[in-house]
Amino acid sequence: MTFLHIPWLECSFVLSLVGALYVSRLRDPNRASAAGLVFTGIVLACTMLAWLGFYFDPDASLSQWSLQTELLGREIFFIDRLSAPLVPMVALLHFLTALATARTKMRRFSFSWSLLAESIRLMTFSCKEPWILIALLIANSIPPYFELVNRRKPTRVYVLHMGLFAGLLVFGWAFVDPTQLHSTQTAWATIPVLAAILLRCGTIPVHCWVTDWFEHASFGNALLYVAPLSGVYAGVRLLLPIAPDWMLQGVGIISLVTAVYAAAMATIQRETRRFFAFLFLSHTSLVLVGLELVTSVSLTGALSLWFSVSLSLGGFGLTLRALESRFGRLALTDFHGLYDSSRALAVSFLITGLASVGFPGTLGFVSTELLVDGAVEANVFIGLGVVAATTLNGIAVVRAYLLIFTGAHHASTISLQLGIRERIAVWTLSVLILAGGIYPQPGLTSRLKAADALIAERKKLRLTDPTPAPPSESTRHD
Amino acid sequence: MVEPIRLLEILGIIVVAAPALLVSFLGAPCLFSRQYAERTISKAIQATILFGLLSSLVILAVMLATGVRHVSIELGAWVVLGDFHFTIKFVLDRLSVPFVILTYVLTGTIAAFGSRYMHRERGYSRFFFLYALFVLGMALASLADTIETLFAGWELVGLSSALLVAFFQERPAPSRNGLRVWIVYRVSDAALILAAVILHHSTGRGDFDQLFGRTGSWPEGQASLTSSQALGVGLLLLLAAAGKSALVPFSGWLPRAMEGPTPSSAIFYGALSVHLGAFLLLRVSPILECSFWLSAAVVSLGLLTTVTALLTRSVQTDIKSALSYASLAQVGLIVAEIGFGLRYIALIHILGHACLRTLQFLRAPTLLHDHRVLENAIGAQTSGPSEAWDRICPRPIQNWLYRLGLERSYFDSFLMEVVVVPYVRVLRFFDDLESRWTDFLAGSQSREAEEVKTHSAFLEELP
Numbered sequence: 001m002t003f004l005h006i007p008w009l010e011c012s013f014v015l016s017l018v019g020a021l022y023v024s025r026l027r028d029p030n031r032a033s034a035a036g037l038v039f040t041g042i043v044l045a046c047t048m049l050a051w052l053g054f055y056f057d058p059d060a061s062l063s064q065w066s067l068q069t070e071l072l073g074r075e076i077f078f079i080d081r082l083s084a085p086l087v088p089m090v091a092l093l094h095f096l097t098a099l100a101t102a103r104t105k106m107r108r109f110s111f112s113w114s115l116l117a118e119s120i121r122l123m124t125f126s127c128k129e130p131w132i133l134i135a136l137l138i139a140n141s142i143p144p145y146f147e148l149v150n151r152r153k154p155t156r157v158y159v160l161h162m163g164l165f166a167g168l169l170v171f172g173w174a175f176v177d178p179t180q181l182h183s184t185q186t187a188w189a190t191i192p193v194l195a196a197i198l199l200r201c202g203t204i205p206v207h208c209w210v211t212d213w214f215e216h217a218s219f220g221n222a223l224l225y226v227a228p229l230s231g232v233y234a235g236v237r238l239l240l241p242i243a244p245d246w247m248l249q250g251v252g253i254i255s256l257v258t259a260v261y262a263a264a265m266a267t268i269q270r271e272t273r274r275f276f277a278f279l280f281l282s283h284t285s286l287v288l289v290g291l292e293l294v295t296s297v298s299l300t301g302a303l304s305l306w307f308s309v310s311l312s313l314g315g316f317g318l319t320l321r322a323l324e325s326r327f328g329r330l331a332l333t334d335f336h337g338l339y340d341s342s343r344a345l346a347v348s349f350l351i352t353g354l355a356s357v358g359f360p361g362t363l364g365f366v367s368t369e370l371l372v373d374g375a376v377e378a379n380v381f382i383g384l385g386v387v388a389a390t391t392l393n394g395i396a397v398v399r400a401y402l403l404i405f406t407g408a409h410h411a412s413t414i415s416l417q418l419g420i421r422e423r424i425a426v427w428t429l430s431v432l433i434l435a436g437g438i439y440p441q442p443g444l445t446s447r448l449k450a451a452d453a454l455i456a457e458r459k460k461l462r463l464t465d466p467t468p469a470p471p472s473e474s475t476r477h478d
Numbered sequence: 479m480v481e482p483i484r485l486l487e488i489l490g491i492i493v494v495a496a497p498a499l500l501v502s503f504l505g506a507p508c509l510f511s512r513q514y515a516e517r518t519i520s521k522a523i524q525a526t527i528l529f530g531l532l533s534s535l536v537i538l539a540v541m542l543a544t545g546v547r548h549v550s551i552e553l554g555a556w557v558v559l560g561d562f563h564f565t566i567k568f569v570l571d572r573l574s575v576p577f578v579i580l581t582y583v584l585t586g587t588i589a590a591f592g593s594r595y596m597h598r599e600r601g602y603s604r605f606f607f608l609y610a611l612f613v614l615g616m617a618l619a620s621l622a623d624t625i626e627t628l629f630a631g632w633e634l635v636g637l638s639s640a641l642l643v644a645f646f647q648e649r650p651a652p653s654r655n656g657l658r659v660w661i662v663y664r665v666s667d668a669a670l671i672l673a674a675v676i677l678h679h680s681t682g683r684g685d686f687d688q689l690f691g692r693t694g695s696w697p698e699g700q701a702s703l704t705s706s707q708a709l710g711v712g713l714l715l716l717l718a719a720a721g722k723s724a725l726v727p728f729s730g731w732l733p734r735a736m737e738g739p740t741p742s743s744a745i746f747y748g749a750l751s752v753h754l755g756a757f758l759l760l761r762v763s764p765i766l767e768c769s770f771w772l773s774a775a776v777v778s779l780g781l782l783t784t785v786t787a788l789l790t791r792s793v794q795t796d797i798k799s800a801l802s803y804a805s806l807a808q809v810g811l812i813v814a815e816i817g818f819g820l821r822y823i824a825l826i827h828i829l830g831h832a833c834l835r836t837l838q839f840l841r842a843p844t845l846l847h848d849h850r851v852l853e854n855a856i857g858a859q860t861s862g863p864s865e866a867w868d869r870i871c872p873r874p875i876q877n878w879l880y881r882l883g884l885e886r887s888y889f890d891s892f893l894m895e896v897v898v899v900p901y902v903r904v905l906r907f908f909d910d911l912e913s914r915w916t917d918f919l920a921g922s923q924s925r926e927a928e929e930v931k932t933h934s935a936f937l938e939e940l941p
Contacts, residue, residue, distance in 0.1 A: 157919045208916045212924055261908075268905045297562055335650050340600075347508045359637070360630035366557050366564060369626065369671075373562065376675045383675060391668040398640065398660045406647035407654070430509055441557055448559050 008053065009077060009126055010068065012046035012091065015039060016119035024112035033101060036111030040095040043118065047091040054079040077126040081450040082236065085307055085443070086125045090228045092428075093314045094118045097220045100318050100425035102325040109220045110147065117143040117224065124230060128237060134173055137200070137234055138166045144217060144225050153216035161199060161209035168196035169234075176242060190243050194251065197239055200231035201288060202281045203258045214277040219324055222273075223317035226280055227310050232287050240291065241457050252292035252378075256385040259285035263392035267399060272320055272330045275400055279316075282393055283309040283356060289386060290371045294458065298374025299451035304444055305367040308355065308436070312364060315352035315429035319345055322426075323404065326416045332400060335407025341416040346405045348426040353397035355433040357390050363436035366444060482544045489533040489540075490551045490570050493578055494621060496533070497614035500526040504607040513603045520593045523606060527589055530617070531582035538575050547572060548695035550623060550687060567685055569623035571696045573760055573825060578620040580829055584745045584836050585613050591840055592741035605645060605739065612638040612742075616750055619757070624685040625674035628761070632670060632722070635751050636663035642742040643735045655734035662731045666721025670758075673714035680707050690764040697821040699764040708768030715762055716776060723755025723809050725783045729790075730890035732806055736798040743798060744839030748805050749832040756809060756828060759816045766817065773817050780814030783807075786887040793883035797842045805835050 019039025026032040068075050079087055094114065101109050117140070124136040141162040148155045172192030202210040214222045235251075243251075262282035269275035287309060290302025322345055323330060323338070330336060339346045351362070358368025368390055376383030418426065436443055503522055507513055514522075541547065549570040557564035568574075592609070596602050611634055618631030640663060644656025681689060681702055690699030701708060719725065724732040724747075735747040759766070759776065766773050784807045791803035808831045815824040841848055853859060867876060885891065916924040 154920045154922060154924065156921055157916055157924065160919055208912055208919070211912070212916050212920070215925060264901075264905055265909065268902055268909065296560060300559055300562075335653060337648060339647055344509070354637070360633050365630075369564070370559070370562065372671060372675050373678070376672075376679055380676065384672060387668045387672050391664045394664050394667075395661055399657055402644055402653045402657050406644050406652075406656075407650040409648040427509060444557055444559055 003049075005053065006049070007068075008046045008050035009079060009087070009122075012043045012050065012087075012122055013077070013119050015046060016043045016115050016122065019043070020112045020115035020119065023115060029106040030103075032111050033098070033106045036115060037095075037098045039115055040091070040098045040118065043115075043122070044088065044091040044095040047088040047122065050079055051084055051088045054084050076129050076132055077123055078128075079126055080128070081446070081453045082303070083125050083233075084450075085446060086228065086233070086310075087122060089307060089310055090121050090125055091118065093224060093227055093310070094121075096314070096318060096425040096428060097224055097321075100322060100422045101220060102322065102419065102422065104325050105218070105220070105321075108151075108218050110150065110218075113143045113147060114221065114224065117221075121224075121228060121230065125228065125233060130173060130176070130238060133234070133237055134169050137169065137230065140225075140230060141165070144213065144221065147217050147221050151216065151218065157209055157212040158216075161206065164206075165196050165199045168192040168199070169238075172196060173238070190239070190247055193239055194243065194247060197231055197235045198251070198254065200234060201229075201255075201284050202231070203254055203285060203288070204261055207258065207262070207281055210281055211274050211277045214273045219273070219317065219321040223314065223321065226284075227314040227317060229284055229287060229306055229310060232284060232291065232306060235288065236291060236454065240294075240454060245294075248292040248294060252289050252382065255285040255288035255292065256382060256389075258282070259289060259389035260385055260392070263389045263396065266396035267392055269396075270331060270333045272324070272332060272400065272404070275332055275396065276313075276317060276320055279356070279393060279396060280313055282389055283313060286371065286386060286389055289382070290374060293374055293378045293382070294455065295374050295377060296448070296451055296455060297370055297377060299454060300444065300448045301367055301370030301372075301374050303447040303450050304440075305364065305371055307443065307447070308358075308363040308367050308433075311429060311436075312352045312355035312362070312433055315348065315426070315433065316356060318422075318425055318429070319348045319352060322418065322422050323349075330404055332403050334403070336404050337406060337408030337410040338416075339405040341410050341412050342418065344418045344423060344426060346401070348430060349401055349405070351430050351433060353401065354394070355437070357394040357397055359394075361434065361437045363433045363440070363443075365437055366440045370444075482540055482546060483549060486537055486540055486546065486549045486570055487551045489537045490549065490568050490621060491553070492533040493530050493537070493582075494568065494614075494617050496526045496530040497610060497617050500610040501607070501614050504603065504610050507603075508607065516593070516597065516602055519603055519606050520589075523589045523593070523610070526610075526613075527582060527586040530613075531579070531586055534575065534579045534582055537570055538579060541570065541575065551621075564626060565624060565685065566627060567623040568621040568627070569686065570621070573696045573757075574621050576825060576829060577757055578617060580832055581613065581616040581620055581750060584749050584832060585609070585616070587836060587840075588741045588745045591744075592739075595741055596739065599739075601645060601647075605642070605742070608638045608642050608645075609742070612642070612746060612751075616754075619754060623687065625670075625677065628758070629667070629670055629674060632718075632754070632758075633667055635754060636660070636667060636722075639663070639735070639742075639746050639751055642738045642746060645738050645742065652737040655731075655737045659731045659735055662721045662724075662728050666718045666728075666755075669714045669721070670718035673711050673718065676711055676714070680711065686761065696761075697763060701762075701764040701768050703765060703768050705769045708765050709772050712762075712765050712769060712772035713775065715758060715765070716772070716779065719755030719758050719813070720779065721755070722758070723752050723813070724806055725755065725779055725810065725813060726786055726887070727889040727893060729783065729787065729803075729806055730886060730893070732802045733794075733799040736802055740798075740839065740843060743802075744836050744842075748801060748835045748839040752805055752809055753812070753828045753832055756812045756816060756824065759813060760821060760824060763816060763819075763821055767819070773819070776817030777814045778817075780810045780812070780817055783810030783813065785810075786889070789879060789883040790886050791883075793880055797845045798839070801835065801838055801842060805831070808835075 016039065023032050023035050026035060068077060098111065120136055120140050124133065124140055127133045127136060145155060145158065148158060172189050175189035199206045259282045262278045262285065266275055266278035266282060269278060287302050287306045290298045290305060355362035355364045358364040372383055372386050375386045500522060551568040553566040555563050556566050596605050615631045615634030615638060619628050619635060622628035622631060640656045640660035643659050644653045646652045677689065690701050721728050732747055736743045766776060787803045787806035787810055791800050791807060794800035794803060812824050812827045815827060913925055
C-alpha cells in the first residue's frame, strides 16, 4: 500500500461532514469562517490526492484499500475518467469560495451548510450507481432550500421546480431496466428522466428557477450550487447511456435554443446577478449541445468546456461576489467606473469572463473550438447556433465589464482593493485559466479518454448506432 | 554557418515571440495590482519592437538575397486529439513579411510618440499593455499559416482595440463607443470562425498551404472549392473583413473609435487594424477566384464603401473623423482592387496608405499649426471654396448628398432600427414575460434585485 492508496476520496466525504457538524456548533462568524476554511482546504487536499491516485494508477483497482468494500461490500463512490478532474474541481470551488468570503459576508454565508453541500456534491460527482446518484441529486437540492428559508426569501419557485425534478427523475428511473431495454420501456423511462435533467440544467422554458435562485440566495451558495453543473453530470450518467438518438438530437436542439436565448438575454440584463444567471445558463446549454452530439470531437469539446466553464464561471462569480461585498448589488443600467477602486477585480473579471467565452490564450479557447468543430460536423446550423451563443456571451461579458468598471469616476474614501484571501482566490483561478489556455494538451487528453469511455459505454448498451462517428474527411489535418 | 531556411525560421519565431514576451512581462503586474515605472515600460517596448523589426528586416533581406519566397514555420502540434490537430504554424511569404514589417514600423513609431504623449497619463501602463496585446495580435495574424492562428491574432486585435477605444474610462462616451466597436468585432469574429470551420469540413484542411494547394508562394494558389462552396465561405470571410475594416454597413464604428488616445487611433484604426480585413481577403484571395459572384460582391462592397466614405468625409468638421473616413475611402478601394484580382497593387496600396495615414493622424492635433506654416511658406491660402460642384450638380442634389453624408449614409440608423431596436425590444418582452411567470409561481413579486439601491446610494449609508 502506498500513500496514494489511502482512501482519500472517502476521507474527503467524511471530513466535509465532520466539518459541517463542527462549524454548525460555532456561533462566532470569524471562528466559523476559519474552521470552514481549514476543513474545505483539507477536503481539497484529499480530493487532489484521490485524483493523483487515479492519475498514476487509473486501471488498477484500489478497492482492496477502500473503506467502502469493507463496509458496503462494493465500491459505490470512485473516481473514473469522467469524474477525475471534476471531483477536485468541486472541492477547489468550495475552498476558494470559503477563502474569498469577505468579512462583511461571513454572517450571511453559512459555512456549515456549505460543507454539508460539498460533501453531497463530492459524493454525487463520484457516483455511478443510478439510484444512489438520484438520491444524491435530490439531497443536493435540499441545502439550497434551507438557505432560502434561513434568509427569509420566497421558496415556492425553487420548491416547485426541484420537486418536479425529483418526481420526474424517480418516476422515470423506476421504469428503467438497464439490463433489458426495449423501446416502450425506454420511452416511459427516458422522457421523464430527460425532462428532469433539462429542468435541472435550466433549459427553457423551465429555467426560471435559476434566475430566481440567484435572485434570492447568497451569491456564494448560489454559485456553488450551479457552477459544477450537476445537471449535466446527471445527464451524462443517467441519460446518455440509455437515450435513443432521436432523443439526444432533441435535447441538442432544445439546448442550442437555450444557449442562444440565454446568451441574448444576458446582453440586455439590468442587474449583475441575473446577468450571471443567464450567462451560466447559456454555458450549461452549450455543454449539453456538445454532449448530445455524441461524436468524439464534440464530446471531448463538451467535457473540456464543462471543466473550463466551471472554473471560469466560478472565478467570474467570485469576482462578482467580491464586487457585491464592496458596492452592494450592481445595476447594469448605468456606468459605475469602479476600475480605479478595484483594479485587480477588473482584471479578474476580464480574464474569467473572457475565458468562459473561449478567448485565445485561456482555458476555454480550444474547448470552444472543439465544440464548434463538432457542431459543424453534425450540422452547419448547429455550428451557427453555437457560434452565435459564444458571440453573444462575449458581448454580454464586455458590456458588463464596461458598465461596471468604466464610464464614470467613482470616488471612495476607503480602500476597496482586494484583501489577501480574495487575492489568492483570484490568482489561483487566473493562473489555472491561463496555464490551461497555454498548455491545454494534458487536460484535453484526459477529456478525450473520458469521451471515448462514454461513447464505448453507449455503444455497449446498443441503443445507438453501433458504428462510431467516423473520422470524416472534414476532421482536421492542420 | 546556419542555413538560410533555418535562419528564417528562427527569425520568424522571434518576430512572434518578442511581443508575446512583452505581453507576459507587462501583464504579470496586472494580476498583482502592481505597475512598472514608465521608463521600464518604455525600455521593454523599445527592445521588443527593435528585436521584432530587425528580425523582420533580416527576413526580408535573406529572402531577397536567396530567392526564397515561401517558408513555413511549424512549431508542432499544440493540441492533438485523434484526428483533430491544432498546429501552430507561421508562413513567411510576399504577403506576410511586408505586412509584419509594416506592423513593426508603425507600432515602433507609435511607441516612440506614445511614450511622450501618454507621459504621466493615468493608465500609462494599461495603454501599453493593450498596445502589446495589439502588436502580438497583429504579428500572429500577419504570419499565420493556419486559420486558427489567424483567428487568435484577430481576436487579440479586436479586444485590445475595443479596450483602447474605451481607454478614457471616466466618461461614458468612450465606453459606449468601445462597446459598439466590440460588438462589430464579435460579429466579425463569429463570421471568421464559422468560415474557418466550414473550410475545414469542406476541404479537410486548415492551413493555407494545403487549403490553396500552392505550388509556389503567395499570390499563386488555387482553392479546391466548388463555386457555391466558395461563395458561401467567401461571403462569411467578406463579412469578417467588413467588420474589421469598417466596410459598409459597419462603417459607423470607425469615427467612434477616435475616442481613444491619438496614438492608438493613429495606428489601430487609421493604419493597421482597418487594413486587417483587406489583409484577410488577400490571404484567402484564391477563394475569390472560384466564384465570379463572390468577386463581384467584394468589388461592390469596396466601391460602395469608398463612395459613402468620401461623401461622409466631405462633411466632417473635426480632423480625426475626416481622416478616418478618408482612410475608409482608401480601404474601400483596396478591397475593390482585391476583388478585381490586383493583389500586388492592393498590397502596395495598403503599405503606402498605412504609412501616410499614420503620419496624418499623428499630425492631427497640430493641424492648424501645420496649415499656418504651410500657408506662410507658400504665401497663399491652401484651399478655398470650390465652385466646380455648383456647375456639375444642382443645389437640391447637393443638399441631399450633404444630408446623406451628414447622416453617414444612414447605415448606423439602419442597423439601429433594423437590428438593435427590434433585438432589444423582443428580449425585453421575454424578460417581462419571465418576470410575470416567476411572480405567478412565487405568489409575490419575485424580482427584488432591480429594486435594490445601486452602489452609490448604498455606499452613502455606510458609516
